[in-house]
Amino acid sequence: MLGVNLGRLGFLADLSPEEFVEHLPAICSGGLPSIDHLMYDCKVLRARDVHCHALGLNEVAVLAGPPFALLEVDLYVDSELVTTYSADGLIISTPVGSTAHSLSAGGPILRQDLQAFVFSPISPHTLTNRPVVDSAERVYELEVRQPHPGTSVVADGRVMCKLEPGDRVRVERSEAQFRLVAFPGHTYYRTLREKLGWGGRIVK
Numbered sequence: 001m002l003g004v005n006l007g008r009l010g011f012l013a014d015l016s017p018e019e020f021v022e023h024l025p026a027i028c029s030g031g032l033p034s035i036d037h038l039m040y041d042c043k044v045l046r047a048r049d050v051h052c053h054a055l056g057l058n059e060v061a062v063l064a065g066p067p068f069a070l071l072e073v074d075l076y077v078d079s080e081l082v083t084t085y086s087a088d089g090l091i092i093s094t095p096v097g098s099t100a101h102s103l104s105a106g107g108p109i110l111r112q113d114l115q116a117f118v119f120s121p122i123s124p125h126t127l128t129n130r131p132v133v134d135s136a137e138r139v140y141e142l143e144v145r146q147p148h149p150g151t152s153v154v155a156d157g158r159v160m161c162k163l164e165p166g167d168r169v170r171v172e173r174s175e176a177q178f179r180l181v182a183f184p185g186h187t188y189y190r191t192l193r194e195k196l197g198w199g200g201r202i203v204k
Contacts, residue, residue: 002027002181012096014186023183033182038094038115038136041174042155046167054155057178058097060171062142062163063089063122065150070125076141077134085129087121092140092171096178097156099196107131112188117171142169 003013004020015023026032042060044051054060064071073085093102095110098118103109107120108131115136121129134140144151147163154160163169 001179002183012180014181014183014191027181032184034179035113035182036177036179037096037112039174039176039178040092040094040117040171042153042160043170044153044161044163044167045170046164051167052153052161054158054160055174055176056156057094058100058156059091059093059102060169061089061091061101061122061154062144062169063152063154065148065152065162067148067150069148071144071148071151072146074143074145075119076143078138079141083129085121085124086126087124087129089122090142091118091120091122092142093118093120099192102131105131108133109192115173136173138172140171142171143167 002015004015004017005013006017037057039055039057040060042054042056062073070086071089073087073090075082075085075090091102091105091107093107094117095112095114098107098110102118102120105120105122107118110116110118110133116133117136117140118131118133120131144163144167145165147165151163152159152161153163153169
């Protein structure tokens with residue numbers, strides 16, 4: 001894949017339409033390097049059966065939904081209960097997704113070639129809840145014991161399903177990878193500086 005920015009931010013889109021036309025011969029030659037990015041596999045298990053399934057690149061979010069009260073989300077890592085979040089929801093993000101919804105929720109930025117996930121609670125109701133980074137080699141499960149009528153699982157901005165009591169949201173690394181062309185001169189830190197205004201000032 002090669003991203004062409006037809007909008008505004010375009011974090012994964014290195015080239016403008018004009019640059020794409022200019023560099024088309026080099027692109028077609030197949031000589032440009034590429035980077036494999038971590039993708040996730042998400043399943044919602046209901047009564048031990050797969051109720052719905054999604055393959056994604058950015059993040060999985062469990063969102064409280066109406067009536068918009070605090071949600072309690074249990075996090076399990078390799079079947080071990082780790083903690084219970086009291087928040088408006090919880091985001092599990094890949095390194096690519098760490099600069100999207102997770103970043104807006106106060107999560108850290110992960111270098112895109114890391115093999116890790118980051119967990120970012122949304123507006124947690126305690127000062128001790130902070131984003132956590134862990135290995136992509138583990139299996140993560142989320143359970144909402146008392147979901148609201150509108151509590152939903154959202155994968156890369158798409159609603160997978162609404163949650164019912166007893167559902168488990170399982171997230172793990174996918175065998176699939178997102179292969180993105182690494183265009184010379186468009187480095188990761190340059191992208192952070194120019195597109196996210198990293199460095200203390202935003203250039204208008």
